[in-house]
Amino acid sequence: MTRGSSTAKAAGIVTLVVAGLLGSAYVLGRSLVPDQTPRHSTGLNTSADGPHYADQPSVGEPGAVPSASTSSGAGPAEAGQDGSGRDAGGDKLFGAHATTGTPRLALTFDDGPDPRYTPQVLALLRQFDVRATFCVVGENAQNHPDLIQSIVRDGHTLCNHSWHHDVGLGARSADAIRSDLLRTNAAIRAAVPDAPIVWYRQPGGAWTYPVVSVARQLGMTPLHWSVDPSDWDLPGASKITATVLTQAEPGSVVLLHDAGGDRQGTVDALRRILPDLTARFEVEALPTDPT
Numbered sequence: 001m002t003r004g005s006s007t008a009k010a011a012g013i014v015t016l017v018v019a020g021l022l023g024s025a026y027v028l029g030r031s032l033v034p035d036q037t038p039r040h041s042t043g044l045n046t047s048a049d050g051p052h053y054a055d056q057p058s059v060g061e062p063g064a065v066p067s068a069s070t071s072s073g074a075g076p077a078e079a080g081q082d083g084s085g086r087d088a089g090g091d092k093l094f095g096a097h098a099t100t101g102t103p104r105l106a107l108t109f110d111d112g113p114d115p116r117y118t119p120q121v122l123a124l125l126r127q128f129d130v131r132a133t134f135c136v137v138g139e140n141a142q143n144h145p146d147l148i149q150s151i152v153r154d155g156h157t158l159c160n161h162s163w164h165h166d167v168g169l170g171a172r173s174a175d176a177i178r179s180d181l182l183r184t185n186a187a188i189r190a191a192v193p194d195a196p197i198v199w200y201r202q203p204g205g206a207w208t209y210p211v212v213s214v215a216r217q218l219g220m221t222p223l224h225w226s227v228d229p230s231d232w233d234l235p236g237a238s239k240i241t242a243t244v245l246t247q248a249e250p251g252s253v254v255l256l257h258d259a260g261g262d263r264q265g266t267v268d269a270l271r272r273i274l275p276d277l278t279a280r281f282e283v284e285a286l287p288t289d290p291t
């Protein structure tokens, strides 16, 4: 082996090592920066008025039980897309509640309020004498204070779902997270001044230790889910109905959406779901005084 080829070989090794390091850095960077753009790539119609969001099931199996304690020092959970991360462990919930902790079942409606669908959902819930939980987006609350008032008037529970459905919120500074959550609560309270807001649901289920910590500091309990029919993906009313009725069990927290796209399928499914669900379970709003 000549000195030249030896040098070339060494240079090749160095190149490989550098490439490997760069690759690792890239992967690390990816893991630290949750995808900020899933709502632009869900295939949802974005031509209609209003913002469009979806909560993709990024963490936890259906029926997953939340870990009893919060993890610390871990990086942000991936803001998964199209079900990626579905097999992630409960650790990625950072202690967020995925079940009611009682035999009762909770229906949750995310991303609203939306004048096209929220009134339909409220009417159905009223018809079946069911109370639910609405995880509302701050800017939608600001734009539709009347719907926030209707939600509260009907006895439902409110849940903070961030100002602009920021899936990457958990990767931001604690100060930025705090200001986003407070701004959202302020918009809700502009509509209903004394509204209890004791739940927070991270968009996309992209929980991180900082976002869980800040929510708790602000008196809100992190709320995940255990039954997800992926209604944001528009599977149709029949599929949404079948998934919910098949997977529902005592303690389930069911994830549905009353905004963020065409939600008529969800409304139609709800009409079919409610008779069955109310016959099998106590369906209740999450408490406004969680301990």
Ligand SMILES: [Zn+2]
Pocket: 053, 054, 055, 110, 111, 161, 165, 203, 204
């Ligand atoms: Zn959402």
